[in-house]
Amino acid sequence: MSVYFSGGYRxxxxxxxVYDCMSFTSCPHWQPATSIAWNNIPGVTLLIFxxxxxxxxxxxxxYISDVADAIGTHTxxxxxxxxxxxxxKMITMRVDRLSS
Structure with a gap:
């Protein structure tokens, strides 16, 4: 999986x-992002920035990417x-109707 930043950095x-936090620290070229992009995201996975x-x-x-959006960008x-x-990860839950 790749995340692309302004200035040509990746x-x-x-x-x-899922749910392992990854952070970017001590980046000497750090700039506020104008857009984010990603690729190679598997199946029912989403990215949360x-x-x-x-x-x-x-x-x-x-920002939360669309589920199963393997390649995407967001400005x-x-x-x-x-x-x-x-x-x-998207989780499908079954909901049963309760009888009264």
Whole structure:
């Protein structure tokens, strides 16, 4: 999986387990992102991007990719710092009707 940043920088990761937080720290070329892009996302996986470095929103901007969108881009309304991300997984739950 790759995440592309402005300035031609790219971070490439082996697809990891869902809900493992990955953060970007000590990057000397760090700039607020104007867009984010990704590729090679497996099946029912989605990506969650955070402005914080802990994969917690805390009132900060975040973006969630569409489920099963293996390749995608998102243009941010204003430049945002993207400091962490994690994989999520779509879960289908069965809901049974309760009888009264």
């Amino acid at each position: 971070a490439t990761f082996a697809n990891t387990d 955070y402005e914080t470095d802990t994969c917690r929103t805390g009132g900060k901007y975040f 941010l309304d204003t430049p945002q710092a993207i400091r962490s991300f994690m994989f999520g």
